[in-house]
Amino acid sequence: MTDRAPSQQIADALRAEISAGRLSPGQRVPAVRDLAERYKVSRTTASRALMLLKGEGVIVTRHGSGSYVRESHPIRRLGPDRYARHRWQVTTVDTYAADMPSPDTEQRQGHQTQEVNLVPASDVVARVLDVPAGSDVYERARIVTRSGVPTHTMTSYYRPTDVAGTPIADPSPGIAGPRGGFAVFTDLGMEPHQITEELSARPPTSHEAEILEIGLAEPVVELHRTTRTKDGYVIEYAYGVHAASRFVWSYTFDIPD
Amino acid sequence: MTDRAPSQQIADALRAEISAGRLSPGQRVPAVRDLAERYKVSRTTASRALMLLKGEGVIVTRHGSGSYVRESHPIRRLGPDRYARHRWQVTTVDTYAADMPSPDTEQRQGHQTQEVNLVPASDVVARVLDVPAGSDVYERARIVTRSGVPTHTMTSYYRPTDVAGTPIADPSPGIAGPRGGFAVFTDLGMEPHQITEELSARPPTSHEAEILEIGLAEPVVELHRTTRTKDGYVIEYAYGVHAASRFVWSYTFDIPD
DNA sequence: TAGTGGTCTAGACCACTTC
DNA sequence: AAGTGGTCTAGACCACTAA
Numbered sequence: 001m002t003d004r005a006p007s008q009q010i011a012d013a014l015r016a017e018i019s020a021g022r023l024s025p026g027q028r029v030p031a032v033r034d035l036a037e038r039y040k041v042s043r044t045t046a047s048r049a050l051m052l053l054k055g056e057g058v059i060v061t062r063h064g065s066g067s068y069v070r071e072s073h074p075i076r077r078l079g080p081d082r083y084a085r086h087r088w089q090v091t092t093v094d095t096y097a098a099d100m101p102s103p104d105t106e107q108r109q110g111h112q113t114q115e116v117n118l119v120p121a122s123d124v125v126a127r128v129l130d131v132p133a134g135s136d137v138y139e140r141a142r143i144v145t146r147s148g149v150p151t152h153t154m155t156s157y158y159r160p161t162d163v164a165g166t167p168i169a170d171p172s173p174g175i176a177g178p179r180g181g182f183a184v185f186t187d188l189g190m191e192p193h194q195i196t197e198e199l200s201a202r203p204p205t206s207h208e209a210e211i212l213e214i215g216l217a218e219p220v221v222e223l224h225r226t227t228r229t230k231d232g233y234v235i236e237y238a239y240g241v242h243a244a245s246r247f248v249w250s251y252t253f254d255i256p257d
Numbered sequence: 258m259t260d261r262a263p264s265q266q267i268a269d270a271l272r273a274e275i276s277a278g279r280l281s282p283g284q285r286v287p288a289v290r291d292l293a294e295r296y297k298v299s300r301t302t303a304s305r306a307l308m309l310l311k312g313e314g315v316i317v318t319r320h321g322s323g324s325y326v327r328e329s330h331p332i333r334r335l336g337p338d339r340y341a342r343h344r345w346q347v348t349t350v351d352t353y354a355a356d357m358p359s360p361d362t363e364q365r366q367g368h369q370t371q372e373v374n375l376v377p378a379s380d381v382v383a384r385v386l387d388v389p390a391g392s393d394v395y396e397r398a399r400i401v402t403r404s405g406v407p408t409h410t411m412t413s414y415y416r417p418t419d420v421a422g423t424p425i426a427d428p429s430p431g432i433a434g435p436r437g438g439f440a441v442f443t444d445l446g447m448e449p450h451q452i453t454e455e456l457s458a459r460p461p462t463s464h465e466a467e468i469l470e471i472g473l474a475e476p477v478v479e480l481h482r483t484t485r486t487k488d489g490y491v492i493e494y495a496y497g498v499h500a501a502s503r504f505v506w507s508y509t510f511d512i513p514d
Numbered sequence: 515t516a517g518t519g520g521t522c523t524a525g526a527c528c529a530c531t532t533c
Numbered sequence: 534a535a536g537t538g539g540t541c542t543a544g545a546c547c548a549c550t551a552a
Contacts, residue, residue, distance in 0.1 A: 055312055056460075057460070075457075077455075080510045080511075080512070080513055081513060083512050083513070084512070084513045084514060085512060085513070085514045086514060192512055193511060193512055194509065194510070194511050194512065195509070195510060195511075195512060196507065196508070196509040197507070197508050197509075198334075198505055198506065198507045198508075199456060199505065199506045199507075199508075200332075200501065200504065200505045200506070201458035201476045201477075201478050201501035202314065202476065202501060202502065203312070203313050203314040203474050203475065203476060204313070205272075205313055206265065206268070206309055206312075206313065216309075216312040216313065216474070217312070217460050217473070217474060218460065219458045219459065219460060219476030219501065220458075221458050244457065244458035244459060244476065245459065247457065248455055248456065248457045249455065249456045249457070250453065250454070250455045250456075251453070251454050251455075251456075251508040251510065252451065252452070252453040252454075253337045253451070253452060253508065253510070254337075254450060254451050254452075255337070255340050255341070255342060255449055255450055255451065255452060256337055256338060256340070256341045256342070257341060257342045257343060
């Protein structure tokens with residue numbers, strides 16, 4: 001164990017300031033140029049220190065504005081309840097909560113949070129939906145924000161034969177969203193009944209880190225959801241990427257024989 | 258969406274090479290100086306590209322040796338089946354598979370993979386087991402390896418009033434393990450019936466990274482398990498830390514009303 | 515417009531690994 | 534000894550934010 005590199009030392013110092021509470025969440029940390037001057041290093045090195053902290057998820061940077069101690073977000077507990085019928089059957093506005101912006105949340109521009117396209121099915125999508133690989137399927141991609149903070153992406157795939165002509169296939173932003181997919185399928189006589197979720201965690205790609213506004217060290221959780229009717233007919237396959245630090249998943253089941 | 262930075266582009270190109278299989282796990286990626294020359298950028302920029310990939314866990318770097326495509330371990334799918342009765346009721350050796358070393362796996366020294374102690378209950382443990390905080394509970398801690406690779410830790414907590422005098426409370430290493438906790442509870446007239454699992458992901462502490470032999474960029478998944486009898490009586494609370502890259506969790510449930 | 519983070523260059527030195 | 538990743542300097546330009 002030799003000397004720590006200067007950029008590490010600066011990061012250490014700032015990290016200490018933060019955990020000691022002398023720098024509070026939301027507060028701005030010194031600018032790159034200030035750090036460079038104070039520690040007698042080049043701006044590159046000072047910038048590197050901030051990069052390290054960003055990678056650890058200790059700070060967030062806002063281009064042109066400054067670097068800030070990261071505010072910890074409230075953690076949401078995701079259980080089967082979020083798919084409960086009463087959430088999408090009775091009223092119109094609120095769909096299954098986890099996938100939709102909450103009512104108090106301002107949506108960004110529609111085309112950024114929701115997009116519907118006809119795309120060729122990838123191998124995975126084709127297998128799950130039982131359609132030929134490469135054939136057209138409807139893709140509904142959305143970025144979900146909560147209190148202005150992006151929390152996860154969710155991309156659903158549907159068979160054209162199931163949803164053509166329904167609100168789900170409407171490419172106008174925002175149309176399919178509020179009604180949700182589940183109510184539409186119920187109207188079509190294909191009521192969703194069973195869900196399989198598969199979860200795994202991994203580091204984010206740099207693109208995901210950017211979209212979700214997280215550090216590169218902050219993991220994401222991949223969620224693969226398959227929704228079936230009572231007959232076992234698959235009506236939707238969905239793929240989501242969640243900022244792991246903002247969620248807990250909860251499942252309760254009976255021990256099988 | 259403007260141009261991607263050169264360092265990003267190089268990272269993109271290498272990432273594509275890797276996912277296309279032209280660069281295989283374990284194989285060396287081009288050296289910083291080679292990349293710099295090939296892409297006509299400075300070494301700093303080429304190095305930055307590798308830093309990005311390292312942060313994503315796509316490659317690992319060995320100082321003085323080179324950068325290599327990360328080797329991926331086989332992935333296990335964990336579903337409710339791993340708790341199935343037939344796995345712990347009939348025979349003796351194999352318990353619920355996920356928590357135990359598989360038969361073909363060499364155990365390390367007993368005291369490293371399994372340890373039973375009487376410890377004061379933490380707040381969480383006390384709340385779940387419904388005992389006074391700080392009162393003694395049995396703690397059974399183990400490190401689970403598979404094919405010689407450590408995959409996760411699992412620490413169970415039991416009420417002394419439930420398990421005192423049973424194999425679970427036997428502090429000798431290896432005793433409680435093979436029999437598993439579930440069979441013992443069944444013998445005691447408290448057959449496990451329902452399980453609640455809560456999952457979350459986070460970066461590893463440096464200690465966990467060492468134990469699980471993973472990089473600091475590779476996330477871990479925390480699993481909190483509560484096991485109940487048919488009457489809803491909690492018989493076990495368990496806490497595990499998994500190397501995220503080695504598992505997928507799978508749950509199937511009916512949509513609630 | 516002034517201040518901020520993001521990124522780049524060209525060259526340098528160090529520590530480590532491999533032969 | 535040769536090759537590798539890790540880090541640094543000093544200065545530069547760009548894109549973005551805020552007043």
